[in-house]
């Protein structure tokens with residue numbers, strides 16, 4: 001692993017590592033760099049909503065303010081911001097230009113370190129961190145299982161790791177898979193567009209694709225139709241999200257060249273294989289997210 005440069009900013013020094021020949025997809029990483037430059041103005045309400053969804057299965061014995069924590073693929077740094085006060089020290093890593101967006105979003109915080117690097121070059125000794133998480137990241141990496149193994153190596157035995165991977169719609173009716181098949185065709189096309197056109201197209205998709213479903217779900221919610229029924233409507237998970245988060249997700253979903261999807265069974269197996277035990281899956285969105293303990 002070779003250190004390429006150290007960039008001094010007014011908030012902290014950011015170490016940047018050599019990214020050639022690492023387990024990453026360069027076009028996808030560049031696309032994320034652009035995505036986070038466009039989306040970093042999260043309201044506190046959005047951050048709270050988002051973070052609470054991911055951390056619903058994390059208890060204070062797994063994560064608290066004495067611990068050394070790693071955020072793998074921190075993007076804009078929004079989750080680090082959400083977690084303020086719940087860690088002793090936190091290290092955010094990301095290979096994209098988003099690391100500089102995170103630097104601005106988090107601002108001056110002595111307990112936060114940011115490093116531009118990839119999962120297979122995490123510059124810490126094995127068994128170093130008490131808690132780690134990677135949210136919506138490893139499915140954008142060519143070898144997801146290897147990336148997970150590389151992350152878990154850095155967690156202490158007895159420490160915990162929270163993982164969110166895109167699901168393969170394995171808990172949904174078959175028509176979700178048909179809709180996904182069609183939307184995936186759109187993604188393959190949109191993700192190849194030049195940046196400006198991609199952003200405009202994703203904003204249009206947020207209006208014409210997301211909003212009709214979201215509007216229907218909000219209307220049914222207003223009519224007090226139970227959630228278990230609304231859950232059968234595609235994109236129901238967005239019914240409580242702001243339009244800002246919906247636009248961000250539209251660019252995330254349709255603008256990203258590489259994405260992979262996993263069933264709950266596949267994710268469980270991958271987590272076990274990486275050395276995690278006592279795995280708890282959330283029954284709530286986003287699917288699938290789960291936490292596991294590194295074997296002692």
Ligand SMILES: C[S@@+](CC[C@H](N)C(=O)[O-])C[C@H]1O[C@@H](n2cnc3c(N)ncnc32)[C@H](O)[C@@H]1O
Nearest residue numbers: 023024032073074075094096118119135136137
């Ligand atoms: C969908 S974003 C999620 C960002 C953040 N976890 C969040 O929830 O806001 C995926 C992130 O994974 C990062 N990423 C892609 N390949 C990576 C790799 N090999 N190692 C670490 N991060 C990577 C991207 O640069 C991007 O910022």
